[in-house]
Amino acid sequence: MAFKRVLRVQLLLGVALLAAALAAFACGGDDEEVQPTAPPSGATSVRVVLDEWSVTPNVSSVPAGRVTFEAVNEGAAPHELVVLKTDLPADGLIMQTDGGKVDEEASAEMMWEIEEFPAGRAESATYELSRGKYVLFCNISGHYKLGMFVGFQVQ
Ligand SMILES: [Cu+2]
Secondary structure: OHHHHHHHHHHHHHHHHHHHHHHHHHHOOOOOOOOOOOOOOOOEEEEEEEEOOEEEEOOOEEOOEEEEEEEEEOOOOOEEEEEEEOOOOOOOOOEOOOOOOEOHHHHOOEEEEEEEEOOOOEEEEEEEEOOEEEEEEOOOOOOOOOOOEEEEEEO
C-alpha cells in the first residue's frame, strides 16, 4: 500500500515536471515580460486595460503630440487596440456588412493599431496624435459589439 502511494506521488511529480518543462519551452525564445519599454521622452503615456468586454484607459484625454499607449490584456482571450480618429460616437462606428467588425476605413479619419496579442501580455506603441475625438476599441470579430470600446479625447 505504502509503495503504491510513493509510486503515485512520483508519477504526479513527473507529470508536474513535464508540464513545467513544456511551459518553459512554449515561452522559450520569446520571454518579453509584461513590462513594456519606457515611452519615448516627451510622450504622454496612457495605460489601456483590455478585458472581456471593456476597454479602460487610465485617462480620458491627453494633450496633442506623441502618445504612448500601453495596452494590457487582462482578459482570457486575445485582444487588440485600435486607436481611431473620428467624429462618430464611440458606440456608433460603421460596421462591416456581416456585422462582426467595425469598418475601420469607413469610420476613421485616421487610425493606428496594436495588433492582436495574447492574454496576460502588454504591448505598447507611440503615435503622433492631433487634436480631436477618438475611439479606442478592439476589432476582433464580435468584440466591439460586446462593449470593447470607449471614447477618448486629444486636446
Ligand atoms: Cu477583443
